[in-house]
Every structure is written in C-alpha cells, then in structure tokens.
Amino acid sequence: MQQIDAILAHLDRENISLLPTPFYRMNTLSELLERNIYIKRDDLTGFAFGGNKTRKFDFLIADALGKGCDTIVGIGANQSNFCRILSGVGAKYGLAVHLILNGTEPKNPTGNLLLDHLFGANVHHIDTTDPAERFEKAIEIRKQLEYTGRRVYFLPPGGSTTIGTMGYIAGWGELMDDFENQQLKVDKIFHASSSAGTQAGLVAGQAITGWQGQIIGISVDVPEMELEKNVFDLAQSAGDFLNVQIPRSIVTVDDHYIGAGYGKRTEAAAEAIELFAQKEGVLLDYVYTGKAASGLIDYCRSGRIKPDETVVFLHTGGNIQLFE
Ligand SMILES: Cc1ncc(COP(=O)(O)O)c(C=O)c1O
Numbered sequence: 001m002q003q004i005d006a007i008l009a010h011l012d013r014e015n016i017s018l019l020p021t022p023f024y025r026m027n028t029l030s031e032l033l034e035r036n037i038y039i040k041r042d043d044l045t046g047f048a049f050g051g052n053k054t055r056k057f058d059f060l061i062a063d064a065l066g067k068g069c070d071t072i073v074g075i076g077a078n079q080s081n082f083c084r085i086l087s088g089v090g091a092k093y094g095l096a097v098h099l100i101l102n103g104t105e106p107k108n109p110t111g112n113l114l115l116d117h118l119f120g121a122n123v124h125h126i127d128t129t130d131p132a133e134r135f136e137k138a139i140e141i142r143k144q145l146e147y148t149g150r151r152v153y154f155l156p157p158g159g160s161t162t163i164g165t166m167g168y169i170a171g172w173g174e175l176m177d178d179f180e181n182q183q184l185k186v187d188k189i190f191h192a193s194s195s196a197g198t199q200a201g202l203v204a205g206q207a208i209t210g211w212q213g214q215i216i217g218i219s220v221d222v223p224e225m226e227l228e229k230n231v232f233d234l235a236q237s238a239g240d241f242l243n244v245q246i247p248r249s250i251v252t253v254d255d256h257y258i259g260a261g262y263g264k265r266t267e268a269a270a271e272a273i274e275l276f277a278q279k280e281g282v283l284l285d286y287v288y289t290g291k292a293a294s295g296l297i298d299y300c301r302s303g304r305i306k307p308d309e310t311v312v313f314l315h316t317g318g319n320i321q322l323f324e
Contacts, residue, residue, distance in 0.1 A: 003209060004173030007242050011166060012062035017054040018046030023178035028279040033300040036310040040175060043317040048088030051081050051317020052198050055167030056159045057089050063163045064153035071096040071150040073142050075134055075157050078103035081318045082158050084112040087119035097121040100138040102128055111324040158195025165238040168201020176209060186213050191314035192292035193217030193227060193253060198316060200234035207246045217253045218295035220288050221262035224255040257295045263287050268294035285321035
C-alpha cells in the first residue's frame with residue numbers, strides 16, 4: 001500500500017520475509033461457524049520456518065547492521081519462536097547470537113531450541129520464570145560481551161522495540177492490499193498478542209490509514225489492562241518515530257483465553273487446533289495461535305461476531321511448538 005510504503009521509505013530494511021503471504025477465505029470453517037472467515041498466513045513468511053517475527057527482523061537486522069553491531073543478545077523462553085528467528089538471522093548475516101532462555105536445559109533439545117542450536121546460537125539457560133531475573137542475567141552477559149570488544153544489539157522478549165514495530169506497520173499495508181484486491185470489507189481482525197510488538201504495529205497501521213474495523217489482540221499471557229497499555233505505549237513510540245498520533249481507543253485486548261498462564265494448554269485451544277487442522281489443513285500451536293483461534297471461535301458462537309460480519313484470523317506462526 002502506497003501510504004504505508006511512503007511512511008516507511010526512509011527506514012533501512014532487509015527483506016528476509018518471503019512476502020506477500022497468502023490471504024484467503026477459509027470456506028469450510030466459515031460454513032461451520034456461519035461467519036465469513038479469512039486467514040492471513042503469516043506462518044508462511046518463510047525464513048527459518050517463518051511466523052510473525054520475521055517481519056520484525058526485516059527492520060531489526062537492518063538497524064543492527066547499520067549500527068555496526070557484530071553480536072545480538074536476545075531473551076525468551078526455551079521454546080521461543082522469536083529466538084529461533086533471531087538465531088537464523090544471526091547465522092545468515094554472520095552475527096554472533098546469545099540467547100538468555102528461562103527454563104532448565106533439556107537433555108535433548110526439541111522444537112525451537114533444537115533449531116537455535118542448529119543455527120549456532122550461544123544458549124544460556126537460566127532456571128527462573130522471573131522476567132526481572134532473566135533481564136538482569138541478559139544485561140550481565142551483554143556487559144561481558146562488550147568488555148571483550150563486541151558491539152551488541154540488545155533485544156527484549158519478542159523483539160518488541162520501536163524499530164521491531166515497523167514490521168507490522170509494513171504488514172498492515174500488505175493486509176490493506178489483500179482487502180482491496182478481494183474487494184473485502186473486514187469488520188474484525190483477531191491475532192495472538194503477548195509482547196505487544198505485533199499489535200502495536202497493526203494499531204499504528206490502522207491509525208495511519210484510518211481503517212474503520214476492530215483489531216482484537218487475544219492475550220496469551222498478560223492481563224488485559226497491562227497489555228493494552230504496553231500496546232498503546234509501543235504503538236505511540238512508533239507513532240512518534242513516524243510522526244503519527246495513535247488514538248488510545250483503537251487498542252483492544254481480550255485476556256479471557258489465557259487459561260492457567262503462558263504455555264499452559266486450554267481445552268478451547270485444543271479444540272481450535274483440531275478444527276483448523278481437520279477442516280482447513282492449517283496448523284496452529286498451543287501457546288499462541290491456538291488460544292487466539294479459540295477466541296475467534298468463541299466470538300462467533302456467542303454472537304459477538306454477527307452473522308453478516310467478515311473476520312480475519314492473522315496466523316502468526318509458532319506451529320514448530322507441535323514438535324516440542
Ligand atoms: C507464534 C506467535 N504468535 C504471536 C506472538 C505474539 O506476538 P507479540 O509478541 O508481538 O505480541 C508470538 C510471540 O510472542 C508468537 O511467537
């Protein structure tokens with residue numbers, strides 16, 4: 001979309017994502033739930049098994065290279081999709097990667113962690129679920145690396161920085177093109193939300209283009225009010241960078257589908273995963289997209305999506321988790 005392309009034109013960008021991703025109507029699921037349901041396949045962004053993080057890294061790696069960095073330090077869980085993409089990007093561009101992962105070191109790494117090792121990342125396990133402790137450890141490792149002369153690019157969980165947010169502002173432009181190409185009036189967009197970067201980019205894109213529908217971030221871990229604030233703050237910091245005002249009222253988060261917490265399976269997510277697999281051949285995961293899809297299904301069944309409405313499920317990837 002020209003309006004979005006123009007606003008991002010001055011930013012450095014590496015095209016690691018294979019774009020545009022497919023966008024189509026899920027016919028069987030639409031019939032079953034009696035709603036018009038489309039899917040944006042950002043699980044197919046290609047690089048290192050894809051997902052939403054590659055869009056962030058299109059901008060993050062360009063920023064890191066522009067700053068002359070030779071090392072990236074990132075934070076996540078053992079099965080972090082973000083850390084998988086970060087490890088692949090480091091490998092491709094020849095930057096050392098240090099991951100600070102919470103969770104004990106498994107004897108046999110699987111899923112994302114297996115791939116982190118394959119990409120040659122340096123993995124530091126820290127046996128705590130306390131984000132503050134993990135952050136402290138990351139800062140300590142960063143200092144050690146800088147002491148030995150490395151130029152470090154430091155990334156918070158999910159790569160959700162102002163620059164990382166540009167990924168989904170660009171992604172928003174692509175979505176607007178999809179809607180226009182199919183002459184589609186979309187009412188609601190659903191996606192999994194956690195470290196705020198994906199939703200902040202979408203919301204900033206909405207503010208730039210004046211789109212009239214609703215973006216609903218289904219939280220997979222953070223309470224509603226807290227995540228709404230995180231999304232708004234990050235969207236506004238991206239907005240400040242691009243000279244755009246973000247209205248607080250367009251940030252909507254729903255935290256009713258988290259269950260017992262991050263990574264804890266819910267029955268509703270398990271049903272959503274089966275439905276998407278068995279009716280559409282689309283693979284979701286238990287941590288992110290299964291919960292987001294369970295929200296969408298519940299909104300359809302409870303009438304919060306009306307029969308004449310059109311909805312889009314933004315598939316953010318993460319299905320490597322099925323091989324955990
Ligand atoms: C598969 C998947 N979906 C959604 C999200 C949420 O995106 P964000 O952290 O940008 O809110 C993540 C990462 O946290 C993810 O890995």
